[in-house]
Amino acid sequence: MPIFKNPNFDFLKWRWPAVGLSCLIIFAGAVAVVLQGGVSLGIDFSGGTSVIVQFDDPVTEDAVRDAVGGAVGESVVQQYGDAEANEIMIRLPQSGPEVGTSLEEGANAVVAALEQSAIGGFTVIGQELVGPVIGEELQRRGANAFVFAMLGILVYVALRFRFSFAVGAIIAVVHDILVTLSLLTFFGFDLSLNVVAAMLTITGYSVNDSIVVFDRVRENLRRMRRDAFDKLVNTSINQTLSRTVITSGTTAFAVLALFVFGGEVLRGFAFTMFVGVISGTYSTIFIAAAAAIVISERRSARRIQAAPAPGASKPNRRSRKTKARA
Numbered sequence: 181m182p183i184f185k186n187p188n189f190d191f192l193k194w195r196w197p198a199v200g201l202s203c204l205i206i207f208a209g210a211v212a213v214v215l216q217g218g219v220s221l222g223i224d225f226s227g228g229t230s231v232i233v234q235f236d237d238p239v240t241e242d243a244v245r246d247a248v249g250g251a252v253g254e255s256v257v258q259q260y261g262d263a264e265a266n267e268i269m270i271r272l273p274q275s276g277p278e279v280g281t282s283l284e285e286g287a288n289a290v291v292a293a294l295e296q297s298a299i300g301g302f303t304v305i306g307q308e309l310v311g312p313v314i315g316e317e318l319q320r321r322g323a324n325a326f327v328f329a330m331l332g333i334l335v336y337v338a339l340r341f342r343f344s345f346a347v348g349a350i351i352a353v354v355h356d357i358l359v360t361l362s363l364l365t366f367f368g369f370d371l372s373l374n375v376v377a378a379m380l381t382i383t384g385y386s387v388n389d390s391i392v393v394f395d396r397v398r399e400n401l402r403r404m405r406r407d408a409f410d411k412l413v414n415t416s417i418n419q420t421l422s423r424t425v426i427t428s429g430t431t432a433f434a435v436l437a438l439f440v441f442g443g444e445v446l447r448g449f450a451f452t453m454f455v456g457v458i459s460g461t462y463s464t465i466f467i468a469a470a471a472a473i474v475i476s477e478r479r480s481a482r483r484i485q486a487a488p489a490p491g492a493s494k495p496n497r498r499s500r501k502t503k504a505r506a
Contacts, residue, residue, distance in 0.1 A: 187418045191465050192410055192473070198466035202355055209362020219361070222372030225319050229272040229286040232260055232306035239299055244268050247297035248290050258368075267305070284309065322376045326357075329380060333387050341394050348472035349390045352463035356386050359459045360452055367451065374449040382456025385431070389424060389464040394472070396420050410473050417465055428461040 213219055233244075245257040248270060260269040272286045287307055294302055330350060337346035357379055361371075369375065396416040404412050432454060439450035 187421050189418060189421075190414065191417050192414045192469065195466050195470040198462070199470060202359060202463075202467065205362050206355075206358045209358065209365050212362070212365045216365070219365070220368075220370045221319075222370035222375075225322075225371060225373075229290075230306075230308040231270045231272075231287050231290045231304060233268050233270065233290075233294065233302045234305045235266045235268065235299070236301035236303075238263075238266055239268065241268065243299055244270065244294075247299050248293040318373065322373075325376075325380060326383070329383055330354075333383075337387070337391065337394070341391075341398060342472075342476070344472045344475035345390075345394045345397075347475055348468040348470075349387050349394075351471045352390055352460075352468035353383050353386050355463045355467050356382055356456055356459045360455045363455050364448075364452065369448045369451060372448055374446070375452050378449045378452035378456065382453060382460055385457065386460035386463060389427070389460055390468045392420050392423060393417055393464055393469065397472075409476055413469050413473055417469060424461060424464065428457055432457045 241257050241259060248257070256271040258269055258271075260267040270290050272290070287309065291304060330353065333353065334346050334350055337349050360379065360382065364371070364375065393413075393416055396419055397413055400412050400416050400419075404415070407415075435450050435453040435457060438446055439454060442450055
């Protein structure tokens with residue numbers, strides 16, 4: 181059911197301001213990553229020990245940090261979940277090549293330090309131990325999965341549509357990933373396996389959204405041959421606008437509900453999905469279309485320059501042979 185009746189918005193009029201906004205968000209995210217010393221990796225990738233503790237009475241992060249600091253050395257203490265739950269997560273980075281026993285000793289040291297302090301009663305509700313070898317392997321597999329996904333998308337869209345469309349889809353996907361990473365950094369989420377899974381999901385979602393628009397562009401190429409390519413693309417975006425808004429809206433509401441009611445374990449996944457859905461819709465309308473138009477116009481200009489000028493005669497091979505014989 182269309183929610184827009186014959187929409188005729190000039191989306192491409194705002195493509196360059198939209199590109200500027202995206203560049204601003206990505207640049208700010210890059211600055212934030214540099215200032216904090218890199219992307220904040222979760223235990224899945226960095227390796228180490230994570231202990232989640234629920235206290236009987238409200239406590240502050242500073243109080244917990246003071247309680248465990250002397251016993252375990254360097255640690256990251258942060259609130260876990262809602263403040264009313266009185267849950268604190270203590271993370272100990274992996275400092276050496278040892279695994280197994282040393283990681284378990286780190287978790288035991290945290291518990292022992294809290295028991296000896298005057299911080300009050302508590303219950304350990306979660307514990308995660310990841311060795312450095314496993315963390316490096318997960319990083320490598322996550323990077324490989326993303327690279328292979330990009331290559332597969334490039335080949336599929338190039339074969340089914342145009343090469344310019346494929347490049348536009350890839351640029352849109354990279355835009356979505358960079359915007360999502362920037363917002364993850366701003367809001368203090370770690371890069372974990374759940375977040376990587378969400379990024380791969382929004383990769384497919386974004387490409388599917390772009391393919392719907394590109395498919396309509398291909399149909400309109402047969403019926404609107406005399407129109408300029410940018411006008412044709414803008415018309416195609418308007419024709420698929422109802423489908424884009426309905427699909428993105430329902431997905432965003434579902435992910436938002438997962439973020440609010442899914443608990444702390446799924447919060448990073450849900451946040452990544454929510455940002456990715458919004459960014460994917462935005463990039464389909466502005467980024468992918470703008471990139472496809474720019475690349476198509478440049479390729480058309482090159483073909484025009486390479487073509488012979490009107491009225492120019494091609495060299496006569498027969499006359500060349502006659503001159504050679506003479």
